[in-house]
Amino acid sequence: MSQAPTTVMTNGESGESHGSYASYLIGFVISVVLTAAAFAAVMMHVISPGATVGVIAFLAVVQIVVHMVFFLHMNGSSEQSWNLMAFCFAVACVLIIVGGTLFILHDTSINMMSR
Amino acid sequence: MANQATMPPLAETDNHSHDHHESPVVFGFWVYLMTDCVLFGTLFAAFAVLHNQFAGGPTGKEVFELPGVALETGILLLSSITFGFGALNALSHKKGGFLFWLAVTFVLGLSFVGLEIREFTHMIAEGNGPDRSAFLSAFFTLVATHGLHVSTGLIWILVVMFQSLGAQSFTPRFMSKLTCLSLFWHFLDIVWICVFTFVYLLSVV
Numbered sequence: 025m026s027q028a029p030t031t032v033m034t035n036g037e038s039g040e041s042h043g044s045y046a047s048y049l050i051g052f053v054i055s056v057v058l059t060a061a062a063f064a065a066v067m068m069h070v071i072s073p074g075a076t077v078g079v080i081a082f083l084a085v086v087q088i089v090v091h092m093v094f095f096l097h098m099n100g101s102s103e104q105s106w107n108l109m110a111f112c113f114a115v116a117c118v119l120i121i122v123g124g125t126l127f128i129l130h131d132t133s134i135n136m137m138s139r
Numbered sequence: 140m141a142n143q144a145t146m147p148p149l150a151e152t153d154n155h156s157h158d159h160h161e162s163p164v165v166f167g168f169w170v171y172l173m174t175d176c177v178l179f180g181t182l183f184a185a186f187a188v189l190h191n192q193f194a195g196g197p198t199g200k201e202v203f204e205l206p207g208v209a210l211e212t213g214i215l216l217l218s219s220i221t222f223g224f225g226a227l228n229a230l231s232h233k234k235g236g237f238l239f240w241l242a243v244t245f246v247l248g249l250s251f252v253g254l255e256i257r258e259f260t261h262m263i264a265e266g267n268g269p270d271r272s273a274f275l276s277a278f279f280t281l282v283a284t285h286g287l288h289v290s291t292g293l294i295w296i297l298v299v300m301f302q303s304l305g306a307q308s309f310t311p312r313f314m315s316k317l318t319c320l321s322l323f324w325h326f327l328d329i330v331w332i333c334v335f336t337f338v339y340l341l342s343v344v
Contacts, residue, residue, distance in 0.1 A: 059335075125187070
């Protein structure tokens with residue numbers, strides 16, 4: 025395990041996969057706006073509770089995508105295809121776990137009259 | 140040495156994108172993060188099932204204080220870009236800037252954990268600890284798991300800062316460690332988006 029290679033990842037042409045000051049700032053500003061919108065939707069009570077739930081869930085999904093693009097530097101490039109595949113698999117697992125749990129236990133609690 | 144054996148086949152097939160590839164170490168760490176994603180998914184599922192089981196105890200509306208949560212969120216968001224600035228300084232070998240931004244990130248992360256501990260002790264002092272109801276058990280398990288991850292990240296930041304002082308600063312090996320930490324830190328931010336939306340805001344709606 026020698027330390028011989030002194031060449032380092034350069035920012036050169038592949039800079040986009042590491043982001044830049046501008047991309048971090050853009051991501052940050054968008055995130056702050058989305059976060060503020062979500063808190064405002066809940067704290068100001070201007071829309072109905074049902075609509076509020078929909079709005080904050082939507083804002084969360086948008087913000088997750090913003091974070092993945094601007095902070096995790098995910099993109100469709102071929103060097104990221106394995107990362108993307110692992111990510112899609114994990115998301116599928118999570119959807120099955122969360123959706124399946126809610127579906128099964130909602131039915132259970134209704135039939136057992138626990139609420 | 141071991142790196143050669145663990146290179147994914149991908150690295151040999153696409154050679155059109157200069158010769159910059161995600162290292163196998165980073166890809167392996169990414170796979171770990173995805174298992175973490177599944178772990179948090181199960182905790183969110185548990186919370187979703189139990190979030191109405193108050194057992195006569197307080198509801199989320201009664202125990203959660205949104206201004207505090209907003210402050211925690213702001214701190215964590217800010218720490219994401221300060222970490223990004225640190226990573227950019229590392230890429231251009233500016234050790235001073237790197238140490239400065241990582242120190243800022245550390246302080247922000249520490250304040251986040253501090254605020255969270257204060258919130259927890261406050262709730263427990265009022266008798267609303269994890270033993271009060273299924274809702275609170277699920278809440279403490281989920282949010283404290285995230286807090287534990289952030290605390291681990293804080294230790295890791297200190298380790299990386301310390302290592303950057305030595306001979307191995309900004310070598311490829313060091314940079315791949317930094318990339319892993321960067322993924323970890325930004326990933327925790329994404330988990331927190333789900334926490335403040337589906338735990339705090341949804342309980343207060």
